[in-house]
Amino acid sequence: MLREGHLDHPRTRGSCLTMPPSGIFARLTNLHLGCIRLRGPSMLGEAVSSPRCPTLQKLTLSGTSGLGNLTIHSDSLLEMTLTRVHGLQQLNVTAPALKQLEVLSCFTKGRMILILPVANISAPQLESLMWWDDYDPKFTQLSKMENLQCLSTFPFTVYEETDYVRELQNRYCTRLLRRFELIHSLRFQLVNDLEDIITNQQYLMEDITRLPDITFMFLDITGNGHSFGPSSFHLLRMCTGLRKLSLTFCGTTRRPETLCPSGCVCDQPPSWKTKELALNCLREVEVCNLIGTEHEAALVERLFVWATVLQKMTVTFHCSVAESKAKEFCQMLQSFSRPEISMKGATFCLIYSYQSLPWTDLVGNSRCTAGPPRMLCKLVSCAGAGTWWSFCTSHLGINCTTCELQCVSYRIFPSEMLQDV
Known part of the structure; x- marks a missing residue:
């Protein structure tokens, strides 16, 4: 049974995808669609909603196009990330269990915006919100988020x-x-x-x-x-x-x-x-x-x-x-x-760009599907106590001391650097 779906690879970038009009993905918990074009009438919202994806917990869309309207009703969704969903004009999300929502550069364009997008988010349990996009309270409705x-x-x-x-x-x-x-x-x-x-x-x-x-x-x-x-x-x-x-x-x-x-x-x-x-x-x-x-x-x-x-x-x-x-x-x-x-x-901090680096999860040595990291830090103690590699997210911090690194995030390493750890 399909548990995770990940479509974001150099060979598939720019490819067209048509959503199936029917079918239930009963075990699917994680779906990532990157750098693809949705073709035909967009039914993505219906496909990932609870009737067809009853156990979906994490949804990531990055660099996708052909999606003008996204309406999702999900009782199971916990995390949702939308990054550069080109052409998005209307976003409706009803997700009573949603904990984390990130919307980055989906509505905003590098030119004057003539048509204001509409967004309606109902997520009463939301704890983390990253909204790097158009926000006008007249058109962007964020419901009560008392747990934010x-x-x-x-x-x-x-x-x-x-x-x-x-x-x-x-x-x-x-x-x-x-x-x-x-x-x-x-x-x-x-x-x-x-x-x-x-x-x-x-x-x-x-x-x-x-x-x-x-x-x-x-x-x-x-x-x-x-x-x-x-x-x-x-x-x-x-x-x-x-x-x-x-x-x-x-x-x-x-x-x-x-x-x-x-x-x-x-x-x-x-x-x-x-x-x-x-x-x-x-x-x-x-x-x-x-x-x-x-x-x-x-x-x-x-x-x-x-x-x-x-x-x-x-x-x-x-x-x-x-x-x-x-x-x-x-x-x-x-x-x-x-x-x-x-x-x-x-301590000393070395910032690396994440572009074009093959990311590998140190535990299990498997391909990471957590999405591109914002920055990678190499922290070296002046006292020579050791060297650590750690991924730091854009909204979680690092706590560095001379002999200890604590990072409340993924432990992800570029595979070609593992020999240095």
Whole structure:
């Protein structure tokens, strides 16, 4: 009996698939369709709903086309991921047991959108929502999600760009943030792609007027050599109940240690360095992918001041950072610290692209069907305690110490690197 269906292979990419008009897949629990075109009247929603797939628990669609309307009624579905489902205009999901939903770049196009898509999601048990797509409460209906624990939104662009798509993404992001009042953890990304001096570009952070009440924030920052202190301060002052902060610096290889040009206004308003901010609940901070710039040091120094009850800070450096520089940076952080704070560091983080890598599950040595990983980290202890490989998802964090790696996710390794473990 068929238990898993996986159609995503270089030989089948671009192939056409016609859904059978009848038939029951009584044992099917996992279905993954990737890089295919659905031909004829789309009956996918009917095919994966409970009457024909009564035990389906996980559904993944990636890079598919020919699906304008997807309507699913499933009592068994637990996880659902839609990534680049081209041409999707209407999405209706009724799944009382659904725990995890990811919708990425299905409605949004790289041009002006003339027809607003319609989505209606009924998932009262949903715990994790990643919505990187069009969101307008007039057309996107999200039912009560009282069990929602984790939310991930579109990256937010800090300074105005001549890119209409980025403007739309900011709008979707702020709308979604206003939708929820209370969430355990928020995955948020600040992006500054401007490589040159910032002078007259509009500062967009003021568009974010509120955040949900959260206790854990994953904050990813793409600074591109510019300061990210003011934008981080703007967010954190709306998170006074925060208990744990995971801060990751992304895109450090593009301009690894280059500070912004003279006259750049990216550090304004400078009052963020002196204004009071009481993060009286923040007890743990993780700082990942450091390269030791002045901008990084300035933000971490302020975190020590703002977090009055901080108990633990863990730092991880990018692989390009020399061990001597990492130790020097840690010593500087120690000078900011207080005796009651436990400092963990330094470890080194090497980011790999996942494209075109054959992924193998270490346990069982079988092909992984969990979907493409967002990033792969090689973490090497300065003390030589060991080397670990681990996959880190886009919405789950890593907890690195000098002699231990904990990752609440899949343990997946590229097969050609297993000999190095």
